[in-house]
Amino acid sequence: MFKASNISKSYGNRLILDDISLSLDKGHSVVVVGSNGVGKSTLLSIFAGYLQADTGTVESEKIGFLPQQDNFFEELNVGDNIAFWTKAAKAKSLPKDFMQLFGVDEYINKKVKTLSGGMKKSVAICCAMVHQPDVLILDEPFVSLDMFYKKNLIQALDKLKKMDKTIIYTSHSLDEIKALNSEIYVLDKGKLNHMVQGELSWEI
Numbered sequence: 001m002f003k004a005s006n007i008s009k010s011y012g013n014r015l016i017l018d019d020i021s022l023s024l025d026k027g028h029s030v031v032v033v034g035s036n037g038v039g040k041s042t043l044l045s046i047f048a049g050y051l052q053a054d055t056g057t058v059e060s061e062k063i064g065f066l067p068q069q070d071n072f073f074e075e076l077n078v079g080d081n082i083a084f085w086t087k088a089a090k091a092k093s094l095p096k097d098f099m100q101l102f103g104v105d106e107y108i109n110k111k112v113k114t115l116s117g118g119m120k121k122s123v124a125i126c127c128a129m130v131h132q133p134d135v136l137i138l139d140e141p142f143v144s145l146d147m148f149y150k151k152n153l154i155q156a157l158d159k160l161k162k163m164d165k166t167i168i169y170t171s172h173s174l175d176e177i178k179a180l181n182s183e184i185y186v187l188d189k190g191k192l193n194h195m196v197q198g199e200l201s202w203e204i
Contacts, residue, residue, distance in 0.1 A: 001025060002135050002166050007046055007056035008190075009039070016042055017053070018190030026134070029157065029167040029180050034187035040170045041068065041139050043187060047168060048137045064133035068140050070124045074113040078104055078123050081112055082130065091131040101156050102126055118149025125156075136160065138169035142176050154179045 002024040009017040016039040024030060032040050045051035047058055048065035073081055082094055082104075099105040102122040112120065121141065129136065136157075142150055157167055157180060171177055177184060184195045 001059075001061065002047075002168070003059040004047055005057050005059075007043070007053045007058070009042055009046065009051075009053050015190050017046070020056070020190075020192045022047075022185070022192065024135075024166050024168070026164040026166055027161050029161055029169070029182040030185060031177050031180075031182040032168070032170050032185050032187055032192070033172070033177075038187050039190070040187055043192070044137050044139050044168065044170060061134035062131055063135045063137060064128040064131070066124055066128045066136075066138045066141060068143070070120060071127070072112045072120070072124070075111060077109050077111050078115075079108045081123060082126055085127040086130040089131040094126060094130050095132070098129055098132075099126060101159060103152060116149075117144050118146060118152070121145060121149065121153065122156075125153075133165075135166045135168065138167065140170050140172075142171055142173060150176065 002022070004020065004022045007017055007020040008015070020043065022030070032043060034040055042051065045067070046053045048063050049058065050065060050067070073084065076084070086093055096105065099108070102125055104119070104122050104126050107115065107119060112123065115123070125138070125141070141153060145153065154176060161167060161180075186193050186195050
């Protein structure tokens with residue numbers, strides 16, 4: 001269960017988020033769309049607890065967060081990066097089935113700096129899941145991925161939904177939104193409005 005109530009945030013005199021509320025059950029995926037600079041990353045950072053709202057509350061079970069910028073130790077291998085974030089989260093070791101789900105078990109001993117963009121994104125999500133969160137929040141997870149890794153990520157996230165994980169993410173592409181059968185919310189002028197997929201017929 002994820003519940004955000006009356007979230008507002010301003011930067012100076014500019015109101016970015018205006019009294020936003022969102023309630024989700026387990027096993028749902030939600031995508032937040034909107035033009036660049038509208039406040040999507042701010043909203044997700046508040047949902048994840050990485051940024052303080054001016055007003056409002058967020059209630060949730062364990063949350064995993066993937067920001068746009070990866071937090072890697074490039075000189076370390078994949079396994080050491082995952083181990084570091086596992087220890088930082090005071091969690092148990094990441095189950096092998098999660099690593100297999102995202103394919104990172106195939107390059108667990110490779111240094112992060114040698115990986116492709118798609119591989120790095122998979123590792124980043126695994127690092128965000130070391131404490132086995134119930135809610136996974138992803139800021140632009142599909143950016144710069146080729147078709148192969150987009151397909152793999154979509155399949156992995158779909159399996160997480162079937163495991164009753166709640167997924168909240170941002171995207172600019174209708175392909176990923178349709179593939180994950182996600183509920184669509186449009187952020188515009190500080191307000192978050194629900195929209196059905198049939199109404200969204202352009203690239204965001």
